[in-house]
Amino acid sequence: MAERSGSPVVSEDIALAPAVAAASVRRRPWWIGPVIAAAIFAVLGVLGFTLALGSVTTLIVVLLYVTIAQGWNLLGGYGGYLNFGAAVLFGTGAYTAAVLNSSLKWGFFATLPLAAAGAVIVSLVIGIATLRLRSHYFAIFTLVLTFLAAVVVRNVPLFGGANGVYVAVPIDGNNRAITLFVFVTLLVLAIIATIVAWAVEHSRFGNALVAIKEDEPAAQVLGVRTTSVKLWALVIGAALAGAAGAVYAFQTGYIEPNGTFDVSLSLDIVLLCVVGGLGSWIGPLIGGVIVVVLQQWLRVAIPDISLFGVQLPAEASRLVLGVLLIVFALFARRGIVGFVVRRRGRSVTV
Amino acid sequence: MLEQLLQAGVNGILLGGVYGGFAVGLSLILGVLRIVNIAHSAVLIIGALGYWQLVNGLGLDPLLAIVPIVLLGYLLGLGVQRGVAHYLRRESDTTVLLAFFGLMVVIETIAIIVWTTDTKTLDLHYLGGVLDLGFLRVPVARVVAAGLSFALLVALHLFLTRTLTGSAIRGLSSNRDVAEMVGIDGNRLSRHVFAMSIAFSAFGGTALALVVPFTPQDHLRWLAWAFLVVILGGLGSALRTLVAGVVIGVVESVVGVLLPFQYTYLVLYGLLAVVLLVRNQGLGGLKARSL
Numbered sequence: 001m002a003e004r005s006g007s008p009v010v011s012e013d014i015a016l017a018p019a020v021a022a023a024s025v026r027r028r029p030w031w032i033g034p035v036i037a038a039a040i041f042a043v044l045g046v047l048g049f050t051l052a053l054g055s056v057t058t059l060i061v062v063l064l065y066v067t068i069a070q071g072w073n074l075l076g077g078y079g080g081y082l083n084f085g086a087a088v089l090f091g092t093g094a095y096t097a098a099v100l101n102s103s104l105k106w107g108f109f110a111t112l113p114l115a116a117a118g119a120v121i122v123s124l125v126i127g128i129a130t131l132r133l134r135s136h137y138f139a140i141f142t143l144v145l146t147f148l149a150a151v152v153v154r155n156v157p158l159f160g161g162a163n164g165v166y167v168a169v170p171i172d173g174n175n176r177a178i179t180l181f182v183f184v185t186l187l188v189l190a191i192i193a194t195i196v197a198w199a200v201e202h203s204r205f206g207n208a209l210v211a212i213k214e215d216e217p218a219a220q221v222l223g224v225r226t227t228s229v230k231l232w233a234l235v236i237g238a239a240l241a242g243a244a245g246a247v248y249a250f251q252t253g254y255i256e257p258n259g260t261f262d263v264s265l266s267l268d269i270v271l272l273c274v275v276g277g278l279g280s281w282i283g284p285l286i287g288g289v290i291v292v293v294l295q296q297w298l299r300v301a302i303p304d305i306s307l308f309g310v311q312l313p314a315e316a317s318r319l320v321l322g323v324l325l326i327v328f329a330l331f332a333r334r335g336i337v338g339f340v341v342r343r344r345g346r347s348v349t350v
Numbered sequence: 351m352l353e354q355l356l357q358a359g360v361n362g363i364l365l366g367g368v369y370g371g372f373a374v375g376l377s378l379i380l381g382v383l384r385i386v387n388i389a390h391s392a393v394l395i396i397g398a399l400g401y402w403q404l405v406n407g408l409g410l411d412p413l414l415a416i417v418p419i420v421l422l423g424y425l426l427g428l429g430v431q432r433g434v435a436h437y438l439r440r441e442s443d444t445t446v447l448l449a450f451f452g453l454m455v456v457i458e459t460i461a462i463i464v465w466t467t468d469t470k471t472l473d474l475h476y477l478g479g480v481l482d483l484g485f486l487r488v489p490v491a492r493v494v495a496a497g498l499s500f501a502l503l504v505a506l507h508l509f510l511t512r513t514l515t516g517s518a519i520r521g522l523s524s525n526r527d528v529a530e531m532v533g534i535d536g537n538r539l540s541r542h543v544f545a546m547s548i549a550f551s552a553f554g555g556t557a558l559a560l561v562v563p564f565t566p567q568d569h570l571r572w573l574a575w576a577f578l579v580v581i582l583g584g585l586g587s588a589l590r591t592l593v594a595g596v597v598i599g600v601v602e603s604v605v606g607v608l609l610p611f612q613y614t615y616l617v618l619y620g621l622l623a624v625v626l627l628v629r630n631q632g633l634g635g636l637k638a639r640s641l
Contacts, residue, residue, distance in 0.1 A: 129626055132627075144571075146570055147571045151615050313463055315459050315462050316459070318455060323452065325449075326449050333445055333448075
């Protein structure tokens with residue numbers, strides 16, 4: 001049962017799925033996944049302390065994305081409710097931290113939990129308005145919210161308007177010390193996020209989310225409190241995104257509305273999960289490494305390419321990512337993890 | 351104040367006509383094909399940019415230039431249907447949303463690469479004047495854009511309710527399997543409905559360009575507006591879409607007079623949230639519908 005390649009005829013697929021799955025499943029030992037994840041984190045950790053400063057920044061992006069994407073994957077991957085506004089939650093965290101730091105002079109560790117709390121509050125508002133409805137509404141609402149968030153921030157004087165907010169450095173020290181501090185913080189956050197995702201996947205809560213994705217009315221009939229399950233998944237994801245936002249604010253030292261509430265970030269997060277594997281706790285980790293490396297490479301490579309004598313602008317890398325998303329959505333919707341791991345015969349997606 | 355409000359009301363009605371025009375493509379694709387086309391606003395913007403190119407770049411007549419844009423929209427629709435939507439016919443909502451999100455990014459990025467992120471203002475030629483009706487002053491371009499949208503929506507309504515093809519489309523919308531049983535070629539028809547929706551979206555882009563300056567990257571705003579119109583108006587009726595567009599246009603203009611401009615967005619997003627909460631299932635009486 002490899003990926004169905006674009007063929008719309010699925011009826012015999014469905015009929016055979018349980019039988020085929022039962023016959024062909026060789027259960028992999030449970031520890032393979034955690035070992036791979038630990039290895040990835042170990043390699044990232046070692047690289048962080050050995051590489052040059054410029055490359056560490058790339059690793060920081062990887063960890064930042066992994067943290068947000070693990071949170072996103074709970075509702076988006078397991079639950080099938082796509083949040084196209086990851087940038088809103090991330091930006092809320094970044095702005096909460098930045099404003100607390102610049103107006104009240106709060107330090108890094110004091111603002112971190114409040115940034116997460118800020119994102120949680122925003123996510124509760126979004127969730128209560130849209131999560132009782134079908135998944136389209138949620139996807140649409142979160143997508144268009146990006147625009148509103150940028151408008152609100154630009155027009156509220158507290159948030160510095162279009163000028164943005166300056167943030168103090170998180171710790172005293174030279175450039176390298178600060179970068180390493182950010183790196184280690186994000187490494188810890190990403191590991192926490194991954195453990196949370198692992199725990200969710202192996203819990204009744206995770207099963208409830210998968211049931212919602214498979215067939216929401218049926219899950220409801222079977223006693224899953226769908227709305228509160230979805231809300232919890234969103235809230236956990238929001239807390240992670242908010243915390244990541246706070247770290248980002250301290251890392252860059254300056255944030256402004258357009259760069260913070262950027263659809264590109266939402267795209268990257270979605271793409272990360274789709275490439276790695278939706279609804280798999282290790283997917284965002286693998287996807288994070290691949291997508292960020294690809295992105296950095298494109299950023300360097302694309303200005304060198306000229307098409308019909310015209311230099312391609314840097315935005316062209318987004319084009320590649322968009323096409324990649326379409327291709328994965330159409331032909332490999334369980335991502336890279338899907339190529340490796342056979343789904344146990346428990347789910348048949350139509 | 352009263353004069354100001356009256357002026358805002360008239361402006362709102364005209365703006366609302368335009369909103370109806372640019373949301374109808376979304377409503378059609380959603381109602382008939384059950385596709386949540388989140389790439390809608392990207393198509394709007396590329397329609398608007400193409401139109402701007404023809405009018406400002408080539409100096410074409412602003413009314414005539416609408417025709418090639420709509421035709422190109424139709425062809426683009428056929429292409430996208432063949433290339434992407436065709437594969438999504440039996441897929442889950444999640445997959446469709448992901449694919450169209452990718453499509454949105456692709457179209458938006460192409461628009462930014464080709465036309466950059468500068469704000470574009472259409473050169474209105476002879477439509478640039480202002481009608482002076484005593485205490486009311488109405489830009490001609492706005493009247494033209496609203497008039498074309500009104501006409502198009504009424505024409506679509508008549509097409510869907512009075513012609514055989516229209517009946518077939520409505521049949522496809524209410525039950526595809528049964529429609530195919532009675533001899534409707536579902537695949538062929540949905541291809542053309544898809545292309546028609548994209549053509550309507552391209553038209554919506556031209557109407558938008560006639561009314562406001564625009565940039566490629568703020569298209570999400572128009573997506574919010576279009577969904578607001580569709581959710582408020584419900585699916586399956588071009589006339590209700592028009593009414594919903596007018597309601598939103600009037601609310602936007604009147605709020606714009608009473609409060610600073612940024613509150614307009616807050617009010618309309620609040621409206622979107624409230625509408626979502628109130629009409630959670632059953633849109634406009636279409637209770638069994640998927641959105």
